[in-house]
Every structure is written in structure tokens, then in C-alpha cells.
Amino acid sequence: MAIIVNLDVMLAKRKMKLKELSAKVGVSTVNLSILEQGKVKAIRFSTLDAICLALDCQPGDILKYTD
Amino acid sequence: MLLTTFFLIVGFFIFNFAIRKSLSSKNYFTNNYNLFTSTVRYEKSFDLSKELMFEKIIEVLSNSDFKLVETSKSKFEILAISKITFKSWGENLYISFETSGNETTMKFCSVTIFQIYSWGKNEKNYTDLLNEIENSIII
Numbered sequence: 001m002a003i004i005v006n007l008d009v010m011l012a013k014r015k016m017k018l019k020e021l022s023a024k025v026g027v028s029t030v031n032l033s034i035l036e037q038g039k040v041k042a043i044r045f046s047t048l049d050a051i052c053l054a055l056d057c058q059p060g061d062i063l064k065y066t067d
Numbered sequence: 068m069l070l071t072t073f074f075l076i077v078g079f080f081i082f083n084f085a086i087r088k089s090l091s092s093k094n095y096f097t098n099n100y101n102l103f104t105s106t107v108r109y110e111k112s113f114d115l116s117k118e119l120m121f122e123k124i125i126e127v128l129s130n131s132d133f134k135l136v137e138t139s140k141s142k143f144e145i146l147a148i149s150k151i152t153f154k155s156w157g158e159n160l161y162i163s164f165e166t167s168g169n170e171t172t173m174k175f176c177s178v179t180i181f182q183i184y185s186w187g188k189n190e191k192n193y194t195d196l197l198n199e200i201e202n203s204i205i206i
Contacts, residue, residue, distance in 0.1 A: 031206045039204070043205075
């Protein structure tokens with residue numbers, strides 16, 4: 001997959017646990033774990049917006065494209 | 068004689084319903100020699116860990132029309148039941164997981180209760196579950 005999910009990196013930078021993010025964003029920890037592994041089928045703009053708000057970052061900090 | 072037969076059938080029917088909501092009766096219902104059930108088995112692989120897949124299916128079943136009845140984290144087994152409809156008395160869904168390399172194989176088994184023909188309900192349960200899984204990985 002050419003899209004790399006750097007959610008774990010951002011979580012480490014913000015010193016936040018997945019469970020904490022789950023409570024803030026309203027997405028289950030199971031789904032966030034699947035997102036962390038880059039195995040989700042799609043991500044809604046509303047979810048991305050909530051994650052960026054909770055982690056105080058840009059979408060580009062979480063998602064990266066590599067060849 | 069007729070009355071005895073009637074009570075035997077009713078008794079057997081009640082017995083099946085009484086033991087259906089337990090994972091320990093899995094072998095009884097899924098056994099090929101059980102002539103009073105209709106069983107379908109499917110397998111599907113996902114590139115997720117067994118633990119994550121187990122949690123995911125529990126979440127999917129909790130948010131679906133199926134009723135989650137029992138889970139066993141030690142055996143990675145799940146029992147859910149479907150609703151009673153005019154077509155069937157509801158089916159038991161047994162889901163278990165096996166790891167093969169980096170993938171996890173979900174083993175799905177849908178069994179009718181006291182019914183030898185499922186009228187396509189067993190197959191529909193599998194399709195419905197797959198659709199629920201597909202929809203749930205859009206976050």
C-alpha cells in the first residue's frame with residue numbers, strides 16, 4: 001500500500017494513548033488499531049477532522065504517500 | 068401413541084432451544100450426523116491479527132441484527148444467534164479464528180435449529196456478516 005499511516009508516531013509525539021484518542025474522537029479502539037495498521041477500507045473526512053483536532057496536527061502528519 | 072410422539076417432538080424441540088445458547092453445545096449442532104439441523108461453513112482470510120479480528124467481529128456483531136450470545140477469548144470462539152423469522156427458528160452462528168502466516172482465517176458456521184432446510188438463511192447470514200465487516204472498516 002502506498003499510503004502510510006503514521007498515527008502511532010503522532011500518538012507518541014502527543015504522548016497520548018489509543019484509548020484516550022478513541023474517547024476523544026468517538027471511534028472504537030479496534031477501528032483505530034486497524035487504521036494504525038493501514039488496513040481500513042476508507043476514512044471519512046469527519047473522522048480525519050476529529051483525529052486532527054484531537055492530536056492538533058495536519059492530515060499530512062497522519063497520512064503519507066510513498067512510491 | 069400419537070400423544071407420546073407429540074410430546075417427544077415438543078420435548079426434543081425444547082431441548083434444542085434450551086441448549087442452543089451455549090458454546091459447549093457447538094459440537095452437537097455442527098455435527099454432520101445431526102439430522103435435525105442444516106449447516107453451512109465458510110472461510111475467509113483477513114490480513115489482521117487474530118486478537119484484533121476477534122475484537123472486530125465482536126464489535127460488528129454487537130452493532131448488527133445478530134445477537135451476541137457468548138465469546139471465549141481463550142479459544143477465540145464466538146456464538147451469535149439470528150432472529151426468528153417466518154422462514155426459520157433462528158440460526159446459531161459459530162465463528163472461530165485460525166492464524167496462517169500473517170493472515171487470520173475466520174471460520175464461519177451457520178446452523179439452523181430443528182430445521183433440515185434453511186431456505187437460504189444460512190447463506191444470507193454469511194453475506195450479511197461480510198457486509199457488516201466491510202461497512203465497519205470504513206471509519
